[in-house]
Amino acid sequence: MRVVSNSWTMFKRCLLTSLRNPENIGAAIFVPAIVMWLFGILFGSVMDVGDYNYIDFIVPGIILQTVAQAVTSVAISVNNDMHKGIIDRFRSMDISKSSVLTGHVLSAIVRNMIATTVVIGVAFAIGFRPSAGFVDWLIIVGVLILYMLAITWIAVICGLIAKTPESAGTMPFLLFVLPYISSGFVPVETMPKALKVFAENQPMTPIIDTMRALMLNQPVGNNLLLALVWSAGIIVVTFTIAVQVYKSKQK
Amino acid sequence: MENIISVSGLRKSFKSLEVLKGVSFDIKKGSIFALLGSNGAGKTTAVRILATLSKPCGGKAAICGYDVLKQADEVRGCISLTGQFAAVDESLTGRENLQLIGRLRRLPDTNRRADELLTAFDLEDAAKRLAKTYSGGMRRRLDIAMSLMGSAKERQVIFLDEPTTGLDPQNRIAMWDMVKNLAGEGATVFLTTQYLEEAEYLADKIAILHEGVIIAEGTLEELRKMFPPAKKEYIEIQPTLEEIFLKIVGGAQ
Numbered sequence: 001m002r003v004v005s006n007s008w009t010m011f012k013r014c015l016l017t018s019l020r021n022p023e024n025i026g027a028a029i030f031v032p033a034i035v036m037w038l039f040g041i042l043f044g045s046v047m048d049v050g051d052y053n054y055i056d057f058i059v060p061g062i063i064l065q066t067v068a069q070a071v072t073s074v075a076i077s078v079n080n081d082m083h084k085g086i087i088d089r090f091r092s093m094d095i096s097k098s099s100v101l102t103g104h105v106l107s108a109i110v111r112n113m114i115a116t117t118v119v120i121g122v123a124f125a126i127g128f129r130p131s132a133g134f135v136d137w138l139i140i141v142g143v144l145i146l147y148m149l150a151i152t153w154i155a156v157i158c159g160l161i162a163k164t165p166e167s168a169g170t171m172p173f174l175l176f177v178l179p180y181i182s183s184g185f186v187p188v189e190t191m192p193k194a195l196k197v198f199a200e201n202q203p204m205t206p207i208i209d210t211m212r213a214l215m216l217n218q219p220v221g222n223n224l225l226l227a228l229v230w231s232a233g234i235i236v237v238t239f240t241i242a243v244q245v246y247k248s249k250q251k
Numbered sequence: 252m253e254n255i256i257s258v259s260g261l262r263k264s265f266k267s268l269e270v271l272k273g274v275s276f277d278i279k280k281g282s283i284f285a286l287l288g289s290n291g292a293g294k295t296t297a298v299r300i301l302a303t304l305s306k307p308c309g310g311k312a313a314i315c316g317y318d319v320l321k322q323a324d325e326v327r328g329c330i331s332l333t334g335q336f337a338a339v340d341e342s343l344t345g346r347e348n349l350q351l352i353g354r355l356r357r358l359p360d361t362n363r364r365a366d367e368l369l370t371a372f373d374l375e376d377a378a379k380r381l382a383k384t385y386s387g388g389m390r391r392r393l394d395i396a397m398s399l400m401g402s403a404k405e406r407q408v409i410f411l412d413e414p415t416t417g418l419d420p421q422n423r424i425a426m427w428d429m430v431k432n433l434a435g436e437g438a439t440v441f442l443t444t445q446y447l448e449e450a451e452y453l454a455d456k457i458a459i460l461h462e463g464v465i466i467a468e469g470t471l472e473e474l475r476k477m478f479p480p481a482k483k484e485y486i487e488i489q490p491t492l493e494e495i496f497l498k499i500v501g502g503a504q
Contacts, residue, residue: 016342085334089397092331092332
């Protein structure tokens with residue numbers, strides 16, 4: 001299968017180059033860790049989220065922010081590729097077109113997993129005490145990988161359409177802010193009307209609620225299904241758009 | 252010999268700017284073809300269309316019998332392109348860059364071929380260094396080596412867009428030898444250049460592209476016949492290609 005072979009080769013290329021520039025992963029760990037410390041420790045004592053410790057409450061939202069921070073480097077590296085001679089080489093070769101982008105996405109998943117693992121470790125260090133079992137964690141990882149794929153393809157589109165690497169890197173910032181307008185940091189019931197409607201219906205809320213319920217041994221309800229449908233839907237749409245945009249860059 | 256590239260009436264405009272105004276030429280298999288022209292003459296545009304990177308607005312172009320527009324994937328299977336800007340991954344070493352291309356083309360003997368090319372292009376000592384540490388000449392050599400991953404038979408047509416621009420004289424001569432070798436091994440080489448002596452030295456056939464049209468085409472001998480020696484009375488001076496070029500271009504301006 002050409003597409004599998006080509007994607008695997010591109011994955012190894014992107015992984016190798018990103019491991020040689022480890023500062024990308026550094027930022028993806030550092031920024032969410034600071035936010036977590038600020039919210040969890042500094043504001044934690046005055047936050048009232050019912051029966052939970054505030055730090056336990058915010059970890060899912062923090063993880064989504066980690067993903068958002070980690071994908072900025074995908075947007076930048078896709079943009080870099082598009083403006084260098086190497087893209088002409090790839091385009092003039094008889095290879096699968098999507099593999100050029102898939103390589104970036106797959107290597108981003110690896111970076112994301114590393115950053116997320118470290119951030120969860122930091123969470124434990126400052127007082128995060130989940131009660132999830134092994135199977136719960138497996139489901140959390142599954143939900144998370146699907147979410148990472150969805151977000152990474154959005155970042156790929158940012159990288160494709162941005163004029164410069166700098167603007168490509170700032171576009172995914174919205175993804176870092178959006179968890180604040182979800183169930184990530186405050187219960188949606190406490191929000192003003194307009195924000196509440198948005199927060200209740202945006203995809204991050206069921207994803208966060210699923211992870212939180214699994215971590216804290218609460219009933220998941222239909223959140224898991226919603227989370228999977230949202231992520232899968234976003235992946236299908238963004239993958240299609242990304243490949244079309246990539247092809248349309250042929251002038 | 253059969254024509255491996257045939258181009259007829261090729262047109263390309265970028266918005267209102269007409270870059271190619273009906274360009275036609277044929278290239279024989281195993282020959283070296285030089286497209287000569289000043290900056291902005293449309294050389295790179297022509298190469299990009301033939302290498303399937305750009306879509307023509309009109310006309311036809313076929314490589315190895317495949318239409319560049321309708322059978323782009325088949326065309327890509329029988330060409331390799333070295334564009335004007337070094338197409339290397341700077342965060343990979345020289346060897347890794349070659350392996351990347353070999354694996355993408357799914358060659359059976361990527362590692363052996365990579366080593367051969369590193370030797371042939373005098374990059375053995377730099378094989379394990381990241382490409383971003385390379386000098387301009389080394390980068391250019393690596394770039395062309397990457398285009399050659401895959402045997403000459405598989406890469407039947409090699410496009411070199413201004414391969415010696417920015418190279419020092421030694422590297423330029425080394426590049427010329429390499430181009431001659433490639434054609435000797437059976438590959439067809441399509442190169443663009445603004446250096447007249449380069450076309451004069453290398454090319455079996457020369458086409459002069461000026462303001463979007465081919466204003467002269469033929470072997471060096473044929474071009475010379477079109478412009479007979481100017482001074483006949485005392486001694487016969489063969490016009491250099493430079494004189495031919497300047498005469499045609501100067502006349503058109």
